[in-house]
Amino acid sequence: MELIQYINSKVKLSEEESAIIDAAFKREVYPKGTLLTPPGNNSQKVFFIEKGLIRTFYNKDGKDITHFFFDENRFTMSLESVYFNHPDPYGREVLENATLRIILFRDFNALLNEIAEFKNLGIMVAIEFLKLFSDKLYSLQFQTAEQRYKFMMDNYSNILSRAPLGHIASYLGITQQTLSVIRAKY
Incomplete structure (x- = not known):
């Protein structure tokens, strides 16, 4: 979905605000x-994904670990860099050919302050992300590997069919071998 179409599906902008x-x-x-x-970047960019799949990842003890997946109609940015002026521990990699809409955070923030409905969208997006990350933290702390996979199957099946298995396994906190055993059950 294109950026303006997405925004107008959540809040109503005037034609002038949309433009x-x-x-x-x-x-x-x-x-x-x-x-x-790359991990350790100081990016000030805000990305909106119109088409494609992106993953955030970090490196731990020489291993590449997938932190999260972002598909169409999602925003992503380096929170560490834009809000705290620290290097972002996460990198961003394009997993499918992607069409992105990009803006510098300072310009994004100015739009949030100028356009009330866009600010409302920003609040909705922030709450969505808090929920997504809360769900992930809960799953890692309290669910088995099989329960985490089942949750992903039920809620993010499109990611399962689009992302490489190694990235899915690291996102779930399991090995590829364990993922293969679990997938065989479903």
Whole structure:
């Protein structure tokens, strides 16, 4: 879904507000495998995914660990960099050919302050992400590997069919072998 169509599905902007926001976000196309930002970056960019799949990841003891997946109609940015001026421990990698809308955070923040409905969208998106990360934390603390996979199957089946198995396994906190055993049950 295109950025303005997505925003207007959540809040109602005037034509003028839609045009201002549309002009502020640049459209860029990236091929599969592109590293948008490496771990340790200080990116000030806000990304909206119109098409494609992106993962955030970090490196721990030489291992590449998937933190989260972002598909169409999602925003992602480096919270550490834009809010705390710290290097972001997460990198962002394009897993499918992607069409992204990109804006610098300072410009994004200015739009939030200028357009009340866009600010309302920002609050809704922030609450959605808090819920997503709360669900992930809960699953890692209290669910078995099989329960985590089942939750992903029930709630994010599109990711299961689009992301490489190694990335899915690391996201779930399990080995690829364990993932294969669990998948065989379903």
